[in-house]
Amino acid sequence: MATNTQTPVEVPVADRRVPVIAPGHTYSTITEKISNIVLTRPISLGWILGFLIVFGMLNMLMGVLGYLFVKGTGIWGINIPVGWGFAIINFVWWIGIGHAGTLISAILALLRQTWRNSINRFAEAMTLFAVACAGIFPLAHTGRPWLAYWLFPYPNTMNYWPNFRSPLVWDVFAVSTYFTISLVFWFVGLIPDFATMRDRAENLWAQRIYGLLAMGWRGSARHWHRYETAYLLLAGLATPLVLSVHTVVSFDFAVGIVPGWHTTIFPPYFVAGAIYSGFAMVLCLAIPIRSIYKLEDFITIRHIENSAKVMLATGLIVAYGYGIEAFMGWYSGNRYDSFLMWNRLHGPYKFWYAALLACNIFIPQILWLKKFRTSTGWLWLISFTVLLGMWLERFIIIVVSLSRDFLNSSWGMYYPTKWDWFTFAGTIGLFLTGMWLFCRVLPMISIFELRTLLPEAQVHETAEVKQ
Amino acid sequence: MNESPTYGSVYGLMAEFDSAQELLAAAHKTHQEGYRKMDAYSPFPIEGLADAIGFHKNRVSFVVLIGGLIGLMSAYALQYWVAVITFPTNVGGRPYHSWPSFIIVTFELTILFGGISSAVGMIALNGLPMPYHPVFNVPAFTQASENKFFLVVEASDPQYDPAGTRAFLSGLAPRMIAEVPS
Numbered sequence A: 001m002a003t004n005t006q007t008p009v010e011v012p013v014a015d016r017r018v019p020v021i022a023p024g025h026t027y028s029t030i031t032e033k034i035s036n037i038v039l040t041r042p043i044s045l046g047w048i049l050g051f052l053i054v055f056g057m058l059n060m061l062m063g064v065l066g067y068l069f070v071k072g073t074g075i076w077g078i079n080i081p082v083g084w085g086f087a088i089i090n091f092v093w094w095i096g097i098g099h100a101g102t103l104i105s106a107i108l109a110l111l112r113q114t115w116r117n118s119i120n121r122f123a124e125a126m127t128l129f130a131v132a133c134a135g136i137f138p139l140a141h142t143g144r145p146w147l148a149y150w151l152f153p154y155p156n157t158m159n160y161w162p163n164f165r166s167p168l169v170w171d172v173f174a175v176s177t178y179f180t181i182s183l184v185f186w187f188v189g190l191i192p193d194f195a196t197m198r199d200r201a202e203n204l205w206a207q208r209i210y211g212l213l214a215m216g217w218r219g220s221a222r223h224w225h226r227y228e229t230a231y232l233l234l235a236g237l238a239t240p241l242v243l244s245v246h247t248v249v250s251f252d253f254a255v256g257i258v259p260g261w262h263t264t265i266f267p268p269y270f271v272a273g274a275i276y277s278g279f280a281m282v283l284c285l286a287i288p289i290r291s292i293y294k295l296e297d298f299i300t301i302r303h304i305e306n307s308a309k310v311m312l313a314t315g316l317i318v319a320y321g322y323g324i325e326a327f328m329g330w331y332s333g334n335r336y337d338s339f340l341m342w343n344r345l346h347g348p349y350k351f352w353y354a355a356l357l358a359c360n361i362f363i364p365q366i367l368w369l370k371k372f373r374t375s376t377g378w379l380w381l382i383s384f385t386v387l388l389g390m391w392l393e394r395f396i397i398i399v400v401s402l403s404r405d406f407l408n409s410s411w412g413m414y415y416p417t418k419w420d421w422f423t424f425a426g427t428i429g430l431f432l433t434g435m436w437l438f439c440r441v442l443p444m445i446s447i448f449e450l451r452t453l454l455p456e457a458q459v460h461e462t463a464e465v466k467q
Numbered sequence B: 001m002n003e004s005p006t007y008g009s010v011y012g013l014m015a016e017f018d019s020a021q022e023l024l025a026a027a028h029k030t031h032q033e034g035y036r037k038m039d040a041y042s043p044f045p046i047e048g049l050a051d052a053i054g055f056h057k058n059r060v061s062f063v064v065l066i067g068g069l070i071g072l073m074s075a076y077a078l079q080y081w082v083a084v085i086t087f088p089t090n091v092g093g094r095p096y097h098s099w100p101s102f103i104i105v106t107f108e109l110t111i112l113f114g115g116i117s118s119a120v121g122m123i124a125l126n127g128l129p130m131p132y133h134p135v136f137n138v139p140a141f142t143q144a145s146e147n148k149f150f151l152v153v154e155a156s157d158p159q160y161d162p163a164g165t166r167a168f169l170s171g172l173a174p175r176m177i178a179e180v181p182s
Helices: A002-006 A027-039 A045-071 A085-110 A114-118 A120-141 A145-151 A167-200 A204-214 A221-254 A266-292 A301-331 A335-346 A350-368 A370-374 A376-403 A418-441 A447-451 B020-033 B060-086 B099-125 B139-145 B162-170
Strands: B010-017 B038-041 B149-154 B176-181
Touching: A027 A167, A027 A418, A027 A447, A045 A120, A045 A418, A085 A114, A085 A120, A085 A167, A085 A221, A085 A266, A085 A376, A085 A418, A114 A120, A114 A301, A114 A447, A120 A145, A120 A167, A120 A266, A120 A418, A145 A167, A167 A204, A167 A221, A167 A447, A167 B099, A167 B139, A221 A266, A221 B038, A221 B060, A221 B099, A266 A301, A266 A376, A301 A335, A301 A350, A301 A370, A301 A376, A335 A350, A335 A376, A350 A370, A350 A376, A370 A376, B010 B020, B010 B139, B010 B162, B020 B038, B020 B149, B020 B162, B060 B099, B139 B149, B149 B162, B162 B176
Parallel strands: none
Antiparallel strands: B010 B149, B010 B176, B038 B149
């Protein structure tokens, strides 16, 4: 081309970082490698065994929920004063995990982070399954889930309407919007890849199903133009949305007057914690997936290390939140707030508070060392620790505050029952069943977005047509 | 234009290219040549390609704006109507029109309506779902979702002429040229 004289900084000059896509790939190799996982790779014994386990856990969830619907929430460990228990702990934990998916797909898209393209698809899938798991808990916790539609405003013979001043109603809108927009975003991102799958599938039914989902996508320049606008706008809308969802979840607490909940730091601290646990889950999934499906060329050490850095940064924000909670306990001079801090450190749940600090604050600090950020084995362990830690955080926030409120006479203890544990494990089964199937039926990396990362996809306007 | 019988049975002429750069250059030249009823097909979005075929502005953002505004207004109106008019409830002595509490649902529904309109608007403006399209009749077109780049000049273009357009497209050095049956 005649324009080589004025090539600006389009080609990165000696980028010493690990590339986001291993060298030597072409449009075809990317397409083949990702689509063949779905289209031609035989189902392995390991996949079937794993699926039986996670599907078994999902069935356990169904059984446990069935029993719950028959007997009522009395089978759980919740009581007065601790009315929230596992249901809300797990709800907040799962919703938080979902946040990394939207962060990766929306915020990193707006920031033009090319490394997002290899991990956004399955991180978004993770979001959907995590939000589905989260949704089960408040529904079950209502006690009469078959009446859950009462939460929505609709004209009814009772002539009754929801109270829009209640954070619990805000939650209904925030979480249902979040799920819907995540699903829409995910589906829009999949349309061009459905077309690829349709064109590559040999099996008639696969052709039909992917063809149906692709809706006749043909890659027209006009379509791409609208597509890119729509995708950018969705990213722009999903960005404030993801920040708002955990903010609204934190309002469930912050609007209440219980010591340890009624603080202004809750929204940012919850959002940071959500992204923290979300990236931990991304790493917990990405590390095994890239090794099982040999995707090291697309999910490189750069992705792994960047996720670890995000985890470290959000972990520090969470640590700051803990620090401020402790500081305000002392500085406010409020005896209930200072008692809360004392109770966390020395009360009946002190072991769990210590475990929380270890999992969320101290252990992840080893991510400052590059050696641990780039070693997948270590990083998986650290991510798992963070997931435990974030679960403990919600346990501490809910149980410690509720079990020791203003009046000694209303103090109590909370012990989860086996049904609580079965339900929690069951949602893990639901989440993993979703991921298990997703890996086999949909391209788990965005194929068309990876194509745009190849050097030959970079075009420049030719001089003779510029007028 | 004496090939009137072909009109109706032929959708246009398709040229296949190997690279995004070649397709972009070819699209520019074809548009400069005066063709307007044309389209370019690629396995990923190419910067400037829509401009090259003369498609500069789409209305997706307008649809999203309208969708978002509808979400915003209907959410606030609903809450106002519920909390002030049809079902006023005294909650802790707060005013019925306690607008700060209404911001959150208003915000969420703005995002919800805006987001759904962006997806639905994009799909609808693109004319999808459209299971059948003549370009799919060319066997090589399956590569359009993988690694090949296509330019189609449609027979409905006033300047279209089977021989002349074919000659012009050959001048762009494509890998192959195919007639697209309609």
